[in-house]
Amino acid sequence: MDNIALKASGINKYFHDPVTMQVLRDINMEVHKGEFVSIIGKSGCGKSTLLYVLSTMDTDYEGTLTINGTNTTGLSLNQLAHLRNESIGFVFQFHYLLPDFTCLKNVMIPALRLGKYSYAEVEQRAYEKLKMFGVEDQALKKAGKLSGGQQQRVAIARALINDPAIIMGDEPTGNLDSKNTGIVFDLFRQLTVEYKQTLITVTHDEDFARRSDRIIEMADGQIRR
Amino acid sequence: MKFNVNTEIALTYLTSRKKQTLVAAAGVMFGISMFIFMQSLMKGTNDYFEKMSFTNTPHIRLFSENKVADNHMLRTFLNDASEKILINPKQLQQSQGLTNPYGIVAQLRRNKEISGITPQVTGNVIYTSGSVELPGNIAGVDIEEENLMFDVQGNMVAGSLHDLNRVQNSILIGKGIADKLSLHVGDNITVRAGNGNLVIMRVVGIFATTVRSVDDTKSYANIARVQSIIGKDRSYVTEIKINLKDYNRANIVAREIETITGYKAEDWIKANEQLKAGFKVRAVILNSVIGVILLVAGFGIYNILNMTIYEKIKEIAILKAQGFSGRAVTSIFLQQAVFIGILGGIVGLTLGFSLTYMVSRIYIGAGSLKYLPMSFYIPHYLEALMFGILTTIAAGYFPARKASKVDPVTIIRG
Ligand SMILES: Nc1ncnc2c1ncn2[C@@H]1O[C@H](COP(=O)(O)OP(=O)(O)O)[C@@H](O)[C@H]1O
Ligand SMILES: [Mg+2]
Numbered sequence: 001m002d003n004i005a006l007k008a009s010g011i012n013k014y015f016h017d018p019v020t021m022q023v024l025r026d027i028n029m030e031v032h033k034g035e036f037v038s039i040i041g042k043s044g045c046g047k048s049t050l051l052y053v054l055s056t057m058d059t060d061y062e063g064t065l066t067i068n069g070t071n072t073t074g075l076s077l078n079q080l081a082h083l084r085n086e087s088i089g090f091v092f093q094f095h096y097l098l099p100d101f102t103c104l105k106n107v108m109i110p111a112l113r114l115g116k117y118s119y120a121e122v123e124q125r126a127y128e129k130l131k132m133f134g135v136e137d138q139a140l141k142k143a144g145k146l147s148g149g150q151q152q153r154v155a156i157a158r159a160l161i162n163d164p165a166i167i168m169g170d171e172p173t174g175n176l177d178s179k180n181t182g183i184v185f186d187l188f189r190q191l192t193v194e195y196k197q198t199l200i201t202v203t204h205d206e207d208f209a210r211r212s213d214r215i216i217e218m219a220d221g222q223i224r225r
Numbered sequence: 226m227k228f229n230v231n232t233e234i235a236l237t238y239l240t241s242r243k244k245q246t247l248v249a250a251a252g253v254m255f256g257i258s259m260f261i262f263m264q265s266l267m268k269g270t271n272d273y274f275e276k277m278s279f280t281n282t283p284h285i286r287l288f289s290e291n292k293v294a295d296n297h298m299l300r301t302f303l304n305d306a307s308e309k310i311l312i313n314p315k316q317l318q319q320s321q322g323l324t325n326p327y328g329i330v331a332q333l334r335r336n337k338e339i340s341g342i343t344p345q346v347t348g349n350v351i352y353t354s355g356s357v358e359l360p361g362n363i364a365g366v367d368i369e370e371e372n373l374m375f376d377v378q379g380n381m382v383a384g385s386l387h388d389l390n391r392v393q394n395s396i397l398i399g400k401g402i403a404d405k406l407s408l409h410v411g412d413n414i415t416v417r418a419g420n421g422n423l424v425i426m427r428v429v430g431i432f433a434t435t436v437r438s439v440d441d442t443k444s445y446a447n448i449a450r451v452q453s454i455i456g457k458d459r460s461y462v463t464e465i466k467i468n469l470k471d472y473n474r475a476n477i478v479a480r481e482i483e484t485i486t487g488y489k490a491e492d493w494i495k496a497n498e499q500l501k502a503g504f505k506v507r508a509v510i511l512n513s514v515i516g517v518i519l520l521v522a523g524f525g526i527y528n529i530l531n532m533t534i535y536e537k538i539k540e541i542a543i544l545k546a547q548g549f550s551g552r553a554v555t556s557i558f559l560q561q562a563v564f565i566g567i568l569g570g571i572v573g574l575t576l577g578f579s580l581t582y583m584v585s586r587i588y589i590g591a592g593s594l595k596y597l598p599m600s601f602y603i604p605h606y607l608e609a610l611m612f613g614i615l616t617t618i619a620a621g622y623f624p625a626r627k628a629s630k631v632d633p634v635t636i637i638r639g
Contacts, residue, residue, distance in 0.1 A: 049638075052634045057634045078550040081549060081553075082550065085548020086548070092546075096543050098543065105233075109547070110548060112230035113553070158547075
């Protein structure tokens with residue numbers, strides 16, 4: 001029980017626009033602490049949708065979701081926001097930085113929101129995260145001025161800033177070359193081993209998936225294996 | 226700089242859109258400075274007219290009023306207790322004067338709220354010089370007391386009011402009388418009272434108020450002299466004029482005096498009802514104008530924040546995905562509104578003051594009105610700031626609430 005980072009049972013989800021269709025069908029899954037899980041499947045099979053449900057951002061589903069032993073189904077939006085802030089790091093499919101802020105600020109903002117560390121400490125930690133992904137020289141540039149690959153690495157750094165128990169990524173290496181994909185993979189691997197952080201990533205990169213601990217294959221809104 | 230993260234985000238949004246921020250702040254600035262300017266102008270003119278009205282009217286006038294005959298009088302007269310029916314009752318001529326006026330004056334002087342008090346005798350007279358006759362009225366006063374209360378000196382255009390006590394049988398006349406009868410200081414004027422008494426008096430001074438009807442009819446003489454001209458004894462006084470330390474309490478004090486003396490005490494508000502009506506009308510006009518200005522400023526902020534939210538909707542979704550609660554998002558956008566309000570407010574206060582000051586230096590030179598009367602009244606500035614900030618918060622609240630309701634998944638999914 002206390003070894004389980006995330007547990008989803010009987011998740012069903014529907015879209016009603018333009019016509020009612022079921023996107024997720026009876027999803028049951030468990031992810032252990034420190035596990036590195038890849039979700040693969042054809043485009044449109046519901047991977048992103050599942051990830052949004054698992055991240056607690058999407059609350060419009062049937063079934064129950066438990067994160068670190070807390071049943072999140074039915075929590076208020078404010079409670080979920082706090083839970084995400086503290087325990088979940090999310091890397092979006094299209095990096096999504098705040099373009100008016102510097103890269104450093106982008107990484108700092110979730111930590112400033114959490115308020116666990118002082119401003120100076122947050123700045124220091126944000127700088128270290130940027131360094132891990134080799135973008136520390138871009139720290140003081142406006143996020144909008146970076147290349148796609150650089151933005152993606154800043155976005156990953158941002159997802160790690162609060163040392164979240166679970167890191168979720170929607171094709172986090174989609175924009176990176178093989179060298180940087182390698183760096184990110186090794187880092188993710190290190191986080192799971194050294195800090196027992198849990199990783200759930202949607203990926204199209206077969207090699208990336210194969211090297212992770214477990215592959216969840218989806219098809220047509222269901223888990224194949 | 227160390228801010229709360231919401232504040233930091235709010236400030237970054239404001240500074241990354243400088244032009245819109247400045248336009249919105251300019252709206253607030255305009256609203257607040259106009260608020261201050263117009264309030265200052267209105268209070269200034271109102272105060273001026275109020276003060277002007279006090280150069281002729283005392284805060285309270287005490288006199289004896291004619292009464293309609295009633296049963297009580299009849300019973301007293303007949304000395305019985307029978308019930309009579311009065312048909313067509315008439316106004317009764319009271320003796321017009323006040324009984325024991327100097328006793329009343331002495332008693333009222335003890336009242337701490339009263340700053341000045343002086344008795345007066347008024348009589349209708351006809352001024353004559355050569356073959357020209359002019360109707361008017363003569364006020365018998367203690368000129369030094371009168372001067373303390375109504376600044377007669379400030380209206381003098383020729384001669385000296387103090388000569389009224391020094392020169393026997395002397396008179397101060399209004400400028401209208403002097404012009405019509407072509408009289409100068411040192412000339413003689415014939416004054417005829419209603420009872421036929423005829424006296425020749427020496428003009429020792431000429432005064433000009435801003436009120437034409439006063440200048441054309443009024444004259445001052447010693448109270449004792451007027452009493453004798455109209456054929457009354459030394460205890461005859463037609464009215465007692467009273468000034469207060471705080472003229473806004475006139476109606477309260479007037480009622481007290483009425484119960485103490487039993488005579489009619491009329492406060493200046495009753496005597497100047499059209500002045501007060503004018504104040505009210507002006508206040509309505511002014512408040513409508515200010516309301517419209519603040520409304521426009523409010524719409525400016527509302528619009529600009531709405532646009533920001535429309536543009537930043539993706540970023541709001543990201544913030545929420547990262548754990549910013551609805552309340553945090555509301556605070557980010559409300560703070561933007563408040564910063565715009567404070568920026569516009571501070572500049573607006575300064576501008577409002579400068580505008581008021583500049584206009585107060587404009588020379589008018591009409592009568593005793595040399596410069597435009599502007600008041601510099603601190604509560605106006607506080608009110609302006611309060612209204613400005615309330616407007617911005619109200620205008621910012623709705624866009625901010627809209628932002629807080631953004632559903633992150635819908636936006637991020639695209
Ligand atoms: N907002 C939406 N309304 C209706 N259908 C949607 C919406 N978002 C996604 N879908 C549909 O749901 C299915 C799953 O989408 P998604 O989870 O994005 O797939 P994946 O990430 O695996 O490519 C797709 O068929 C997509 O067309
Ligand atoms: Mg997807």
